[in-house]
Amino acid sequence: MVEKLLEIVREGRIFLQTHNYPDPDAIASAFGLQQLFTHFGVQSTICYVGAAERASVHTAVQEFGITIVPYSEELGMAEEDKIVLVDGQKNNANMTDLPGDEVACIDHHPVYHEIAYAYSDLRLVGACSSIIAEYYEKLKLPMTSEVATMLLYGLQVDTGYMTRGVTDLDLEMFPVLYRRADHKRLELIASRNLEFADLKAFGAAINNIKIFGKAGFVHIPFACPDALIAQVADFVLSLAEVDIAVISSSRQNGLKFSVRSVLSQVHAGNLLAGTLPPYGNGGGHARMAAGFITRKNIKESGMSSGQLLSLLHQSMLGYIRKHLGSSGT
Numbered sequence: 001m002v003e004k005l006l007e008i009v010r011e012g013r014i015f016l017q018t019h020n021y022p023d024p025d026a027i028a029s030a031f032g033l034q035q036l037f038t039h040f041g042v043q044s045t046i047c048y049v050g051a052a053e054r055a056s057v058h059t060a061v062q063e064f065g066i067t068i069v070p071y072s073e074e075l076g077m078a079e080e081d082k083i084v085l086v087d088g089q090k091n092n093a094n095m096t097d098l099p100g101d102e103v104a105c106i107d108h109h110p111v112y113h114e115i116a117y118a119y120s121d122l123r124l125v126g127a128c129s130s131i132i133a134e135y136y137e138k139l140k141l142p143m144t145s146e147v148a149t150m151l152l153y154g155l156q157v158d159t160g161y162m163t164r165g166v167t168d169l170d171l172e173m174f175p176v177l178y179r180r181a182d183h184k185r186l187e188l189i190a191s192r193n194l195e196f197a198d199l200k201a202f203g204a205a206i207n208n209i210k211i212f213g214k215a216g217f218v219h220i221p222f223a224c225p226d227a228l229i230a231q232v233a234d235f236v237l238s239l240a241e242v243d244i245a246v247i248s249s250s251r252q253n254g255l256k257f258s259v260r261s262v263l264s265q266v267h268a269g270n271l272l273a274g275t276l277p278p279y280g281n282g283g284g285h286a287r288m289a290a291g292f293i294t295r296k297n298i299k300e301s302g303m304s305s306g307q308l309l310s311l312l313h314q315s316m317l318g319y320i321r322k323h324l325g326s327s328g329t
């Protein structure tokens, strides 16, 4: 019950930590929760690691005056400070371990590391925004148009405009948010989800794509933020020939993966969880997943990142073929 969470945050310094490189759902959930807390006189700081440089997030943050603080030592976060994790979980590759105490976790991703939080609300729903929206309903709190618009945006982005991973909770929260949202502002934010510089990544995708049966593999030979890789993955998936998209991007600290699947036989999360170890790890939903291999692990593999990548593509293809049966690729 959310009442328990309110009890936990009543005392101490409260941080709402989103996953690294927060996306619209992460920002919306943190913002919604921050505003919910203020109804009970609880002040909190939204923080994250990485950058929130994406246009989609940037425009929303500016439009609604949301204060999000990139983590730095200047925040003076201490061990006794309380962290509420939002849209991600402790020990995930995309959730940096900050000095504070992770007392709570609200997330919609599968659980890969069992952690005992004082409060946890982990549900496999389409968006974390839906969980936060339900808190307002349960507590019978008024929701501002800013919060409703952001939560609706988060719900729409994470579910591909209600086309993937949609659960009953998402369906229940959609009209609640829809009626309260400011659709003019939502349209403005949603219309700015790409930047000129992003076209380079789409260009690389167009030049480098390899298609085997229903699977499309793209390697982007430079660093891309998570959200951009996800957008490239959606773009590749939109090809008529492709039902499973595997995108990777070379980063200074390793290799980042994003997978999309519209085939029920191929679970995107299991595909990464089943092929990246022992070099790296990954996981996620049936329809979308992410993974990472550190630079250190690439080195220890004794292979170049190109060699490792083609090995992984082979094993992913093997995995896909096995799960599609002979009718597949």
Ligand SMILES: [Mn+2]
Pocket (backbone or CB within 6 Å): 025, 026, 087, 108, 127, 128, 158
């Ligand atoms: Mn999310």
